[in-house]
Amino acid sequence: MSDQIDEGLRSELQKRGVWVTSTQELYNWGRKNSIWPLQFGLACCAIEMIATAASRYDLARFGGEVFRPSPRQADLMIVAGTVTKKMAPQIVRLYNQMPDPKYVISMGACAISGGPFKQGYNVLKGIDRYIPVDVYIPGCPPRPEALLHAFMELQRKIDGQKLTGQDKASHLDREQPSEFPVPAFGAHDLEPPSNPNIFRPPAIERA
Amino acid sequence: MTPDPYFFLVIFAGVALVFPLLPLGLAWIWRRFLQPPKPGPQKNATYECGVESIGEAQVQFQSQYYLYCIIFLVFDVEAVFLVPFAVAFTGLPFGAFIAILVFLLLLLEGLVWAWSKGCLDWARMRERAR
């Protein structure tokens, strides 16, 4: 594993043309440079996502330009836009249909918390109520640079994932679920309103 | 001994086999020993843009549209001949006039026949099935 390779020795070897690596590094290096996002957008933020993928900002520089039209081939779900309660079950189902390892970027105020529509009756107050989110991008909408930054953050996260041990990556852990329950339409709200296993709202502290 | 001039084909076939099989094999080994499979009812479900699929995939469509296509030809071919006929109308000899009239009547007869057979009713098949 990478922490067993002495950094000094490694750079010394590199100067002589010998490259030392580990399976974990090689694995993560390959994964982080070929993240295929799922091609779907929900609202205005999706326009910024399109701009990011197009030639001016060029997500291809980070290996993430291959937007897949099917969840079966995607690694990353960019929740770009307002998640209405009508749309939330579909998003969770799409997430469930993605093969492991899979990651989620929650793009924009809407996807994080409902954003400008937080008081609305039909908008989900954050997609992290149902699926685990890896990177949050604040903004309304976040600029393409912000999405690129989130992408690089995700790459950093993938790079640090462990193959073995207690804190190994969740897709390698037999205990970690790969599917999450899809909410259903209730009388007044989605049922259940959130998945208590993954959604822990911050406790409000009053002085 | 010079190698067979087609020997490169053997090399080519070998590379063409190894090139895809090696990564697939590596991926298989990886999956087998390192990554636990996590199938589930939704992951294995049919992908329909996130919506739950309804009913069977093997449904029957009505194939009635072809009748409309054929009848459409009546009007289409008619128009192709009718336009030059109308343009040259004043200069036509009597025989040509009769000929085009016969042609028009033939097509009209076909249309009437199709009509009387009920080909213009869209839901004919369903009516019959009932």
Ligand code: SF4
């Ligand atoms: S965060 Fe702002 S820009 Fe993004 S989807 Fe919501 S309203 Fe639109």
